[in-house]
Amino acid sequence: MNINKDRLQKARDGWSNRGNKRPPFAIEPEEGQRSVWDFPRPPVIEKVTQPVLVQYQGDTIVDTQNALAVLETASPPTYYIPREDVNLEILVELQGKSSFCEWKGKADYFAIKENQNRPVAWSYANPLQEFADLKDYLAFYPQHLECFVDGNRVKPQPGEFYAGWITPDLTGPFKGESGTGHW
Template sequence: MNNKNEDRLQSARDGWSNRGSRRPPFAVEPKEGQRSVWDFPRPPVIEKVTKKVLVKYQGKTIVDTQKALAVLETASPPTYYIPQEDVQLDLLEPILGKSSFCEWKGKATYLVLKEKKNQPVAWSYANPFEEFEELKGYLAFYPQHLECFVGEYPVKAQPGEFYAGWITPDLTGPFKGDSGTGHW
């Protein structure tokens, strides 16, 4: 990366005011057994998930794993990453030419269901930044377009189409993604 790109990357990383060090006054107080997304750090961290994670589409199982990773970041519900060996890759195909960039993880590429090619359902980081090297070989899925479960609980999708956090009953918000929350 050249100096200009390094400066842009650092500027993007420094631009966040909420970093999980204190909850804002509008954050919902967690009850016993719950966690506030406002306690999650920035930069994000990776947490191993011990519960079973399922992802389905119209009754077809795409994912069945107990080896998921969750990325926890201030104001967002966790994003679940699944090892490729636990994904039915024959149901997916890459979207050529579509990518995005995360200031923490790097360049993402996207996948669609072979039978529903108009909507991205997953993404991955083929060459994540060093801090997130653990995500290499993993896929993340949009719960907005699939049936997702953590343990026995169905997942509610994070608001909006850009983010893909998985909301479970053990989380409190409010959650980034609603209109007017982009600066969180």
């Protein structure tokens, strides 16, 4: 893949919030909570110690304790599951559908075999160097699946583009809510 390094750097530099100062509109976290406004940019990868479960209409796609989470300013974490912990028999890779993240690289998408009109997951086959740890991992949209962390069903990050998992320990507001497009 040929990457225009100037365009990539411009996209990376375009963010004003970088997790080093919480904006005045951010909700103050209570004890045991974290503010997404304290998450850094560039994003970081965090090992998840709680069990993670992903289901579709009662079928288990993921049941793992080997997840990673990407933490990025203004967004709830996105959970990434090692390919070997994903029931790939339920999924199909969507041909010709991809996107590009200025931090992670080119993403390829997956759908449920019986409903190939809507992507439910994606992966980075060849992530950019800073996110090489995400190679052979899949992330899932909680908008279209039943996703759980430590037994708690997550709420999906608002909007259709983002795929953060909102757990009870997070405070926002979260990117994707109405009026947040400029974040």
